[in-house]
Amino acid sequence: MNIPQIELPTDTWVKASWDEYIQIIENPQLEKAKGYYFNERMRIEMPPVGNDHASDHSIVNHAVHLWAGITGIDLNGKDNCTYRKTGVREAQPDVSYYIGGNAEAIPWGTTIINLDLYPPPTLAIEVANTSISDDKGEKRLLYEQLGVAEYWIVDVKNIEIFAFSVANGGSRRITQSQVLLGLEIALLEEALRRTRQMNHGRVSAWLLSQFQQ
Secondary structure, eight states, rough: OOGGSOOOOOEEEOOOOHHHHHHHHHHHTTTEEEEEETTTEEEEEEEOOHHHHHHHHHHHHHHHHHHHHHHHHOOOESOOOOEEEETTTEOOEEESEEGGEEEEGOOOOOOEEEETTTTOOOOEEEEEEEHHHHHHHHHHHHHHHHHHHHEEETTTTTTTTEEEEEEETEEESSSOTTTTOOOOOHHHHHHHHHHTOOOHHHHHHHHHHTOOO
C-alpha cells in the first residue's frame, strides 16, 4: 500500500490486515500519529494540538504522580507509549502507568513495548476532546483485551472522568481507583474544574493540600 498516493481516513476504524496497519503506522509521514489495531481494524489519530486537551492531560498526569509520591506507591508513567501484541492488537494511550510490583517492568531503552515479552500497563488513560464515543466504546473493549487493570477516560468538554476497573475481559465503572488506593475520582474531577478558573500551579497546591489530609 503506497501511503503517499492514497487519502488515509483518520479518527475512524478501518478494515485492515496487521501487515497493512504496520506499513501505514510506520510511514514517516505519520511519525506523530497515534495508532490502534483491534479486531482486524485499525484507527489512526493525528495528535491533538489544542490547549484544552493538553491542559487536562497535564494536570491528570501530575495528579497521579503527586498521589503516588505522597502515598508511597511505586509508579512509572509513560506519555503516548505504544503497546503491541504482534498480529493481534495495538494501543497508544495518551498516558499510562506501571504501578506497584510492575513499576520497573519495562527496561530503559525499550521502544515499542512488546506485550509478548512484557506485561501491559496497570492503568491506561485516554484524554477525549472529540473522541469520547470511541473511547467509551471500541477502545474500552481494546483495553479490556489488552489486559490493563484500570482504564480512565477524561471527558474534556464535560469535565468528567469515567474510570473503569478491568478484570476477566470486562470492566465496571468505579468511583475510587483500585490501583492508586484511596484516590477518589471526584477529587480529580474537581481539580479539572478548578483549572478552568486558575493556573496549574494553584491547582497543584490545592491538590497537595487535599492529598495530605
